[in-house]
Amino acid sequence: MADKNDDFGKWEGKSDILLKIYSILLDKFGPMNWWPAKSDFEVMIGAILTQNTSWKNVEKAINNLNVHNLLSFEAIYEIDLNSLKQHIKPSGYYNQKAIKIKEFINFTKREYNFSLELMKKEDVFIMREKLLRIFGIGEETADSILLYALKKPVFVIDAYTRRILERHNIIKGALKEKYENLQRLFMKNITPDEANIKVYNQYHALIVMAGKMFCKRTPLCDNCPLKELEEM
Ligand code: SF4
Structure with missing residues (x-):
């Protein structure tokens, strides 16, 4: 995670596409309310x-x-x-x-x-x-x-996040990019504040859902809701 004074400049200008992905996945899967646990x-x-x-x-x-x-x-x-x-x-x-x-x-x-x-x-x-x-x-x-x-505004990056960013050319080389840089991408473009804790919570859960169902090693693009990104 970048520190408080970090220069995020390199990762700016992606909020539209990142929020579009979030909105498409939320429409498709609905609220996730993660983590699946009782406490x-x-x-x-x-x-x-x-x-x-x-x-x-x-x-x-x-x-x-x-x-x-x-x-x-x-x-x-x-x-x-x-x-x-x-x-x-x-x-x-x-x-x-x-x-x-x-x-x-x-x-x-x-x-x-x-x-x-x-x-x-x-x-x-x-x-x-x-x-x-x-x-x-x-x-x-x-x-x-x-x-x-702990309900902190911190974005979680996983293998599915990398794969989707790479396959949609949002970040070239996302598969090998440093964890902290991909986290910067999200946290620069979706402000890490109290109001966005819920967005961070759901966004990662939605990515996991999309990854498990569609963005597998061999992608199932025909039925994937993110296919519409290609048509934009
Ligand atoms: S499966 Fe979905 S997320 Fe993965 S590349 Fe195809 S359209 Fe994109």
């Missing part, structure tokens, strides 16, 4: 579990945690690592993910005494830097936590 805590754990796996597998792992009353800071803090591994096994890469979750929970204890409220009050730039210093938390995971759990 902000569950969002944070889900953001780690979803790395390199399908959402179906995340749901199984979350369900295991839920039936064992483990969906709280305190419960995950207390449980031993090997037991945690067993509970989240369906999410894949469970040895690593259990360590990542433990590291994250230790961080929330150390820095915020398990207070979600204090985490939400933290400055977004400071919180992002702190999250990125935790083992196993990369940019997409950190930004998912910031946006969907």
Whole structure:
């Protein structure tokens, strides 16, 4: 994420096309109201579990945690690592993910005494830097936590975002562009303020939906709502 004083100039002038994409996808799929979770805590754990796996597998792992009353800071803090591994096994890469979750929970204890409220009050730039210093938390995971759990105006970039930007020639080389630059693109053109938190929330969810349904490795353009961009 660019810092407060960054010069966004290079990424200006794309708001029309970005808002057009948003509007087309919103018309097609309707409001998304992400993240699919019952609590902000569950969002944070889900953001780690979803790395390199399908959402179906995340749901199984979350369900295991839920039936064992483990969906709280305190419960995950207390449980031993090997037991945690067993509970989240369906999410894949469970040895690593259990360590990542433990590291994250230790961080929330150390820095915020398990207070979600204090985490939400933290400055977004400071919180992002702190999250990125935790083992196993990369940019997409950190930004998912910031946006969907902590309700901060931070745009999440994923592989589908890159693919759609590239295929519609909105940013040449988007597939290989730095994460922070693509994030700049959205955050320069759709102001990162309180009013746009909902737009950021839905926009990423809509992109994921379009990607899963249409913008696959082999694109299904004929039925995709974004096909109309080609005709503009
Ligand atoms: S499937 Fe085709 S029309 Fe749809 S977003 Fe991908 S490239 Fe665009």
